[in-house]
Amino acid sequence: MEDKVFYSVCRNNCFGGCRIKVTVRDGKIVKTEAADYPDMRYKRICSRGLSLVQRVYDPDRLQYPIKRVGERGEGKWERISWDQAIGEITDSWKKMQRESGDSSVAFFLGTGTFSGIPRDVTTRFRNAIGATHITPVWDAALYFGLVRALGVGEFFNGNEYADLVNAKTILIWGSNPADAQPQNWKQLREAQMQGAKLIVIDPNCSATAAKADVFVPLRPATDAALAMAMMNVIIQNKWTDEPFLKKRTVAPFLVKADGTYLRAKDLAGSGDAIVVWDAANDRWVTAEEAEDPALSGKYCIEGIKVRTAYDLLLERIAPYTVEYVSELCNIPESLIYEITESYATRGAASIFYGFGLDHYSNGHAAAFTICCLSMLTGNIGKPGASSGFLQLMSFNNLASPGLGKPETSRPSVTVPWLSLPDVMDKNEFIGQPIHLRSMFITMGNPIANMTERRRMIEAIKKLELIVVADMRMTDTALYADIVLPVCHWFECEDYFGSVTQLPYVFQVDKVIEPMYESKSDFDIIKLLAKGMGCGELFDMSEQDWIKKIMSTAYSKAIGTSYERLQEEKILRGISSENYVYGKERFNTPTGRAEFYLETPRASTYYGQDIDVDKERLPYWEPPCEAWAENPLAKKYPLIYCQDRKFHVHTQGFVPWINELEPEPIVKLNHEDAADRNIADGDVVRVFNDRGYVVLKAKLTGSLRKGMIMIPKGWQQWQFIDGHYQDLTSKAHNPACMNNCYFDALVEVEVYHGQEA
Amino acid sequence: MRYVMVIDLKGCIGCHTCAMACRLANNLPDGVWRIKIRESEAAFEHPVSEFAPKSAPVFVPVSCRHCKDAPCVAACSTGAFYRRDDGIVAVDAEKCIGCKACIRACSYDACEYLDKAPEYSTGFAVGDADAAVHMQNTMDKCDFCVGRIDQGKAPACMEHCPGAARWYGDLDDPNSDVSRLLEQREHTSFAKSGTEPSVYYLI
Numbered sequence: 032m033e034d035k036v037f038y039s040v041c042r043n044n045c046f047g048g049c050r051i052k053v054t055v056r057d058g059k060i061v062k063t064e065a066a067d068y069p070d071m072r073y074k075r076i077c078s079r080g081l082s083l084v085q086r087v088y089d090p091d092r093l094q095y096p097i098k099r100v101g102e103r104g105e106g107k108w109e110r111i112s113w114d115q116a117i118g119e120i121t122d123s124w125k126k127m128q129r130e131s132g133d134s135s136v137a138f139f140l141g142t143g144t145f146s147g148i149p150r151d152v153t154t155r156f157r158n159a160i161g162a163t164h165i166t167p168v169w170d171a172a173l174y175f176g177l178v179r180a181l182g183v184g185e186f187f188n189g190n191e192y193a194d195l196v197n198a199k200t201i202l203i204w205g206s207n208p209a210d211a212q213p214q215n216w217k218q219l220r221e222a223q224m225q226g227a228k229l230i231v232i233d234p235n236c237s238a239t240a241a242k243a244d245v246f247v248p249l250r251p252a253t254d255a256a257l258a259m260a261m262m263n264v265i266i267q268n269k270w271t272d273e274p275f276l277k278k279r280t281v282a283p284f285l286v287k288a289d290g291t292y293l294r295a296k297d298l299a300g301s302g303d304a305i306v307v308w309d310a311a312n313d314r315w316v317t318a319e320e321a322e323d324p325a326l327s328g329k330y331c332i333e334g335i336k337v338r339t340a341y342d343l344l345l346e347r348i349a350p351y352t353v354e355y356v357s358e359l360c361n362i363p364e365s366l367i368y369e370i371t372e373s374y375a376t377r378g379a380a381s382i383f384y385g386f387g388l389d390h391y392s393n394g395h396a397a398a399f400t401i402c403c404l405s406m407l408t409g410n411i412g413k414p415g416a417s418s419g420f421l422q423l424m425s426f427n428n429l430a431s432p433g434l435g436k437p438e439t440s441r442p443s444v445t446v447p448w449l450s451l452p453d454v455m456d457k458n459e460f461i462g463q464p465i466h467l468r469s470m471f472i473t474m475g476n477p478i479a480n481m482t483e484r485r486r487m488i489e490a491i492k493k494l495e496l497i498v499v500a501d502m503r504m505t506d507t508a509l510y511a512d513i514v515l516p517v518c519h520w521f522e523c524e525d526y527f528g529s530v531t532q533l534p535y536v537f538q539v540d541k542v543i544e545p546m547y548e549s550k551s552d553f554d555i556i557k558l559l560a561k562g563m564g565c566g567e568l569f570d571m572s573e574q575d576w577i578k579k580i581m582s583t584a585y586s587k588a589i590g591t592s593y594e595r596l597q598e599e600k601i602l603r604g605i606s607s608e609n610y611v612y613g614k615e616r617f618n619t620p621t622g623r624a625e626f627y628l629e630t631p632r633a634s635t636y637y638g639q640d641i642d643v644d645k646e647r648l649p650y651w652e653p654p655c656e657a658w659a660e661n662p663l664a665k666k667y668p669l670i671y672c673q674d675r676k677f678h679v680h681t682q683g684f685v686p687w688i689n690e691l692e693p694e695p696i697v698k699l700n701h702e703d704a705a706d707r708n709i710a711d712g713d714v715v716r717v718f719n720d721r722g723y724v725v726l727k728a729k730l731t732g733s734l735r736k737g738m739i740m741i742p743k744g745w746q747q748w749q750f751i752d753g754h755y756q757d758l759t760s761k762a763h764n765p766a767c768m769n770n771c772y773f774d775a776l777v778e779v780e781v782y783h784g785q786e787a
Numbered sequence: 788m789r790y791v792m793v794i795d796l797k798g799c800i801g802c803h804t805c806a807m808a809c810r811l812a813n814n815l816p817d818g819v820w821r822i823k824i825r826e827s828e829a830a831f832e833h834p835v836s837e838f839a840p841k842s843a844p845v846f847v848p849v850s851c852r853h854c855k856d857a858p859c860v861a862a863c864s865t866g867a868f869y870r871r872d873d874g875i876v877a878v879d880a881e882k883c884i885g886c887k888a889c890i891r892a893c894s895y896d897a898c899e900y901l902d903k904a905p906e907y908s909t910g911f912a913v914g915d916a917d918a919a920v921h922m923q924n925t926m927d928k929c930d931f932c933v934g935r936i937d938q939g940k941a942p943a944c945m946e947h948c949p950g951a952a953r954w955y956g957d958l959d960d961p962n963s964d965v966s967r968l969l970e971q972r973e974h975t976s977f978a979k980s981g982t983e984p985s986v987y988y989l990i
Binding site for chain 1: 797798800801802803804806807808810811812817818820828830835836837838839840841842843844845846908909910911912913914915916946947949950951
């Protein structure tokens, strides 16, 4: 019996989305390997991708729909049929929407399943019934900071990763790809082998930092301060790219006292064109007409006092001298000079960002400020000069009419997850009444993966009906009333080409039939939609949907088509080879890279005010909790942190991986452990006022003193006691609602069975 | 023709992709790894500050060294262990009686004794179609994926390393990758007792 080969994808969402070659022998999946790409530099896989066979045949997979019989969280279930499950769910939803409005039913669509069709059709269904959209608000700060600076294009706002080899210097900032994204590390290592200098900026000596040419072990959450000191070094040494600043950034724009730009309509001209000062001719001109606008200066134009945005930037960064920042960030002045000189003077330089920056309450300002650093030397929009994030946007049709937004959409409300406790208490959101009665949670595990777990459990317990769709029991499914078994990724057909960091769109084969009674997300949505009376919106096959996706204007514009996808299986998903973002234009309101924001807004509005003046420019402020000067630090002196290696969030618990990482641990610095009489392998209790977790300690010299590190991905039943997500806080910066996972202080002690 | 492996310690990030690829391709039983990644810490000569980390993690992947003068081959009581002309040291498990002479002879912890009946958590054989059958009371070790080599394919561990840290080839060919790397880079084979390992580590 010949082996059969299929092509699917790894849906873990490490941001890889690696194409997987799946081998079937005698009807069983026996092997997963890296598949080929048109550009073989992208061929890759990791230990998680290689152990996927064990996820398919996981004995703990949910086999049939189950209904809660005990208390929420008790874990007692009875088996029910699909008919009963769908019937009960949709009868409840119809009743709730009749009684309490469409918004009483809410959908939470997580990012734990990297997918095409499942995300598309779940969104389509949500819009069809006007259900409330619960947004995850995780990873919000990195995105928000970078999008404010550079806007978003078809591949988000960086250069494709194969471009990294063109960089002479790469700052790996707040990221540990060697552990978390080996597929991206591969590109960085290739660059290093071809002469790129890798500078890793991280409080801890991660596996990535261990490979750095230069390691910058700064104090946690001080990244924006370091970036501003680097900006000052660049300016003092005249390493700025003035033509770039003048033509491609908002630097020469003239800012009025009210913070907005001076425009032609404010003056003798007309129209919205932003104006700049033409010093050579002593007059104002529109930015696009200007040949050589002034970068600096105070002007009074027709009675209106203005200053250049560049001068406002210089003013904002002035206090961040090398001397001050060396002290603040706890790194030598010489190191700040050294990395700035490397970044600014060796040729094309890229910044590779990670979510380490994101997970503090000052994260969006960190991302924004670091991106502004790249604007000073013109290290954006060129080969080897990338300063953004990657995510394929072009086949993201969640909001597209006829696709994610069906012809018969009902209006809906958006409520961010972190607002749930308030919304469940007050039945109100931004002054509007809303009575949430049911939530459908799919493609994610928010109770395990969001901050302040205990608080969120209390919030969702107030719902009358919680429905979870997943492959396995999870921390979230534990609190559900009905759990629907979703099939494995290899058991359904799909296209893959949205949210991925690969520049490709590809066909995903159905390798084997869904096991047990599990169903694909698409089939589940079809059943639910039928029960809700809008089944006709989903009366199509996977191939029908893929045809629709491949028939958009964008798809045609870049030369892809359904026929080509069927024929070639994998197509380039962006408009150019050697993709560089921002070669001619940035997709910001001004078309330029923005270090100054004319009208800054919050990333998520939930009725709050923001400090507009502060948000206009780069800034640094301490994180809201994880700071030694915080009085709370007297009680809880250690900063909480997490990393990941063998799991991706709560996915990947297969026997092979479990042999490598058998149980939750907390990594402690040798000195911190000695201070607390903790030896390697001791069981310890990590705690603060919000909660505790009990697990084994592992001592290491690669951690910063004053920090602990708990590898991510564990769930309630895997800890000796407690849960690490009970330690974290939902507090965040009002300008950027986010799960600030690392912004927490804790203490650690030897565990003797003491009560919480 | 002399097959050797070259492992670049500047590239190894301890991700275990090689170990997992080997595990899968060879359908290794539960608990059995042919490749192990030894993790240690290298102290910084000058830590940047009082609070800064004092050491960096170091990863060294280890497995059978396919020694030129293989003590396991010499010690094997049944001839189950043999060295091919191309330098690969392989095991004919059918001939193995589990006497463990090879374990006593080897300085590199290359061999694992399968004392239990092999169990497979998947419940069925996975990996390559011609992966060896593993038997209780026999020895298991890296065999350089001889099956793949003889089909002109790369060993499983060589296919996907994200650190570009694993290389193999013919040391007798001066133009091979391995010859080139050993010429260009400082290396060691961590050799013990004159066994002349065929696995070199670039340092």
